[in-house]
Amino acid sequence: MITDILELGEQTKLRGQVVVLGSGIAGAELATHLARNGREVVLIESGRDRFDPSIQALNDVVFLGKRHRELDPDSYYHRYLPPELRGVSRLRQFGGTSNVWTGKWKYLQPLDFEGRAWVENSGWPIRFDDLLEHYRSAAKDYGFGDLEAEAIRPEITALRSKLAANGLKMSSFYWEQTPTRTAIRFGDEMRRSKNLHVILGATATELKLDDACQRVTAVHCRSLEGRELTVEGDIVILATGAFEAARLLLASDRQIPGGIGNQHELVGRFYTDHPKHHTGTLQPGSLARQYAHELQYAPKPRFCICFALDDATQQEHRLLEHVLYLKPIYEKPMERVWRTLQGRPACRDGNGAIASYRVKFVTEQVPHTQSRIQLGTEYDALGQRKLEVNWCFTQHDERSLEKTLHLLTQRFAEAGLGTFDFGDEPPSLENMTDAAHQMGTTRMACRPEEGVVDINCRVFGTENLYVASSAVFPTGPSYSPTFTILALARRLGQHILQTTPITTQICV
Ligand SMILES: Cc1cc2nc3c(=O)[nH]c(=O)nc-3n(C[C@H](O)[C@H](O)[C@H](O)COP(=O)(O)OP(=O)(O)OC[C@H]3O[C@@H](n4cnc5c(N)ncnc54)[C@H](O)[C@@H]3O)c2cc1C
16 A cells, blocks of 8 residues: 555554665565565655655755765756756655666676775675575566576677686676666555555654664654654664665664764765766777677667776786776768778677767775765754765775776777777766765674674664665675665565564465
């Protein structure tokens, strides 16, 4: 059942066995999965069916360090979106940020989970194998192509070994034709469900603890229209995105000064994103011409590939993972004439002859304590403290980016992939923007001294509070976090099913 908070009384109390906050990919997946399996679930969502700028404004932050891209109808980014949403990094609407995302699904690689001695604070306390069954089942249920089969397709294997000979590696991702929108994917099921109650227009503002300060007993919610709602539950899951999960923990500081899970002052720290830049072009060489079909971007759905320096090179030069994407730009008639006159061979894929490839450069950053979000001194329309965002980098980030560019330029030419032209604007941390991939603000760790949640995504110091979000990523070397957010949500769903009794009918 889906209800707007305005359909409830001025002050209402509800109860669910599990309370999920947020209806993006993480929250919608978890709430429907638990409800299907006989748990009584209440899902609280700040947004409504339609985009509402006054609700979106609850996401406003104050930037202290590098700024994010911002809402801008003239933005280069996301021309497929209505002007009022172009440049948005996260969305307060039913279905969350999935309403605007582009639908690229990528596994993290096994090595991404392992600590790299040369990257401070790298490594996860779980392994790739802990997520594999969840990646696989999600890919099957959501109808993606088989990424594992794609990885061993003969053309891909051959290209990979040619790249490996030149110190390069590649990985594939699946690009949906119509990106999954959770409000569409799960909307009908939510409306029909007897044991899932979704409340729209309700913003969680505080988590209430028991006297021992170990269990969350209730979530206080408010609406911009002045309605109040209290939801009690046995388990509470924050699926509000990496910024809002940390914000709610910090804002719930009435019973524990500093906020919940913040005994070591780690909530909001280690904030990372994937700085990215669309810059420059690649003139295709012989290898790009040979494998142009593998480099194709359209029509979707399809598998696409991206490139990086190989692991041995990253280790040798103490580099981070910087990933390069190539988007074909097709020849115009005059360019074709010019190429023919010059006697240059055509580079052709299934869509036509390619003039050049547009380059997108996406980088990992070192997780460190100074890159952080914290509660500021300004207030939003609900009287909640706004977040201050200090997104900043280390010297290691800068050195790594510079060295990687140098080596990639050299190796792309040697491998026959082509030659870059970055013009006056080579990628640098100054000219890069965020990729709307907020990560790390409640990082996963084995011990509370090192992170905010344990390996089951439970907030340290609590018995029943969990985070389902890229907030828990200790590092995010690989671009495209959402497949891992989904896999983690599924893993958390499995954990909760094992630890809570069935109370209603199972409708799997
Ligand atoms: C334009 C764009 C393109 C992208 N493309 C890709 C891509 O191709 N591949 C990829 O992997 N990733 C991509 N991303 C990132 C991806 O969209 C996010 O990683 C993903 O959607 C996050 O899902 P989530 O469920 O964790 O959070 P969200 O989808 O942000 O959901 C959080 C929900 O919580 C609600 N909420 C917040 N605070 C409260 C509160 N206090 N009370 C109640 N509700 C609250 C919000 O309204 C929202 O509905 C893209 C992002 C953008 C902006």
